[in-house]
Amino acid sequence: MKNIPSTRKKILIVGAGELGMNVLASFVKDYPEEYTLTGFLDDDRTKWDAVFHGYPVLGGLETLDELIRQWDIQMVVIAISDMDVEKRERIIQTGMARKVMVKSIPGIRELITQNDSFKALEEVTMQELLGRSQVKLDEALLTSQITGKTVLVTGAGGSIGSELCKQLLKLAPKKLIALGHGENSIYQLLMDRESEHIEPVIADVQDYDELQAVFAKYEPDIVYHAAAHKHVPLMERSLRSAFKNNFIGTKNVADMAEAFQVETCVMVSTDKAVNPVNNMGRTKRLAEMYIQTMATRATSCNFSVVRFGNVLGSRGSVIPLFKKQIKAGGPVTVTHCEMTRYFMTIPEAASLVLQAGSLAKSGDIYVLDMGESIKIMDLAQNLITLSGYSLEDIPIVEAGIRPGEKLHEELLDADEIYQEQISEKIHVGKTIPFDMKELIRLSEEYRQLTESELLEAVCGLTSKQIQRA
Structure with a gap:
């Protein structure tokens, strides 16, 4: 393993395929003083113990939690464009539990069309934490x-x-x-x-x-x-x-x-x-x-x-507001610690x-089965964690329920x-x-x-x- 100064952020790339190699090339070329790659994870057993451009494939996704702890990883990059929802969810939850930033690559098309592939990194948002698949259209x-x-x-x-x-x-x-x-x-x-x-x-x-x-x-x-x-x-x-x-x-x-x-x-x-x-x-x-x-x-x-x-x-959604507040160093404001919403x-x-x-x-009135309602406080905490900060870095404060707001929303009245x-x-x-x-x-x-x-x-x-x- 290369001897890299510890001041650089250690990253782990999930996916040792073509997309993962593009991510590696971008980090090495454009950000040599800011990041260092510890290695790859990939569920393809034939790649285990292989070395790509000097960086090893350390195992499958089940080792993610252990490797984050062992190597003091600060960022996990998902470089599999067609990863199924359950696997992606597990990676995100593991990152949240370990307070590690998780980012995702949109896909190879974006990497080809953008000069700087690292800029194609998308922060994982609450959209991927809703706990359900997207509605399929006929x-x-x-x-x-x-x-x-x-x-x-x-x-x-x-x-x-x-x-x-x-x-x-x-x-x-x-x-x-x-x-x-x-x-x-x-x-x-x-x-x-x-x-x-x-x-x-x-x-x-x-x-x-x-x-x-x-x-x-x-x-x-x-x-x-x-x-x-x-x-x-x-x-x-x-x-x-x-x-x-x-x-x-x-x-x-x-x-x-x-x-x-x-x-x-x-x-x-x-x-x-x-x-x-x-x-x-x-x-x-x-x-x-x-x-x-x-x-x-x-x-x-x-x-x-x-x-x-x-x-x-x-426009007016709570997520852009939270992101703006996090970028400014906090605090993140929630109206009430028990407030819930469907998203x-x-x-x-x-x-x-x-x-x-x-x-x-x-x-007829048509209503989407949106799963369970989500606490706004949980959204704020998760977004802070996924942005690479702790709750000590970015505090959360209650601002109070605004005029006309409910603590909990409903999608249908009981009689409907x-x-x-x-x-x-x-x-x-x-x-x-x-x-x-x-x-x-x-x-x-x-x-x-x-x-x-x-x-x-x-x-x-x-x-x-x-x-x-």
């Missing part, structure tokens, strides 16, 4: 629904909307209408997704006439409604804005879908619409109720709702929306749950009765209400007692 069903059709996505510049556009383009629509209110986000979408099939539209779903003109011009076959105000504390200060954007905006989209004989209209909703305690959740629940109202009418459009929890990596990835959320749209029966799945990891919820006439009346008369009167009306409609009256 590609044939989606292709038959989307290919050759004109598809409209509202909120197309947002986290979910832009991912929907990305996945829809792979299904060869005739035209993809990317509608958004913010010009910068739509411009960024066009830069990221260059395609002759994308038609950008700057419009506001709250503007009935403007939206009507869009539907008249493009005559969409399928609509995915992702536009919404989602920030809970901000919406606590802005009930009327939340009401107009989340409820009236949804009503406008649904009315246009019916008027222009759209085949399928899917609304993107949230777990915060279940037993809502904040303005964002209440107004999203009103929007769900209107979609269900439309589904009861004589219409050829198939209306449905897709509901899920928090999305990792989205999913952006691609997974968009996939669920597409799958539900293809499976939907009008009026059907136990059977309609597809892998997708449940369908029961429809809870509510006062449709009162809902319509509120949509027509809200302008005459004061802020307190509007809040009273919204709370009355979304309360469990009113719904079951």
Whole structure:
């Protein structure tokens, strides 16, 4: 073994294949004073005791914990692009237990297309710690629904909307209408997704006439409604804005879908619409109720709702905030040590929306089986550890629950749950009765209400007692 000064970080590469050799070459060439390779791990027994460029294969993955301790390893690099989820999870958990930084190589394509292969290293994030596999799509069903059709996505510049556009383009629509209110986000979408099939539209779903003109011009076959105000504390200060954007905006989209004989209209909703305690959740629940109202009418459009929890990596997500705080040296702030949330990835959320749209029966609410809820405190601790720090280096402090936040979220009310799945990891919820006439009346008369009167009306409609009256 080479005699390397102990000030250099000792790394262990998992994978002694072509990808592992590329990682080694990058470390040796570009970072000789910062890192030193101790060796490789590989489950291929024929490589055990082999030496590549002076560095040995020390054994299989089962020896990882022992080798970290024996050689005082500070970083583990996963260099197997097709590693299965369970093996990757074991490596991550071992690294966390030993307080060792774990990083992953995206794949050989990224290494080829980037001049500096070490910069292709991706920090392992909470996406790989959710403890479940990604939702698998029925590609044939989606292709038959989307290919050759004109598809409209509202909120197309947002986290979910832009991912929907990305996945829809792979299904060869005739035209993809990317509608958004913010010009910068739509411009960024066009830069990221260059395609002759994308038609950008700057419009506001709250503007009935403007939206009507869009539907008249493009005559969409399928609509995915992702536009919404989602920030809970901000919406606590802005009930009327939340009401107009989340409820009236949804009503406008649904009315246009019916008027222009759209085949399928899917609304993107949230777990915060279940037993809502904040303005964002209440107004999203009103929007769900209107979609269900439309589904009861004589219409050829198939209306449905897709509901899920928090999305990792989205704007306003807790993970980017934690990363920023860790980079600044801490502290990392959590609202409450016992707070839990359901999490999913952006691609997974968009996939669920597409799958539900293809499976939907009008009026249904579709919910992803997201596994167990996760403590925000655990997320913070794990991310600190995986970033190569200890809890002594980066402290965690409680900031207190913000206005409108729940300690624990739900995906379905107890009265909404059907136990059977309609597809892998997708449940369908029961429809809870509510006062449709009162809902319509509120949509027509809200302008005459004061802020307190509007809040009273919204709370009355979304309360469990009113719904079951």
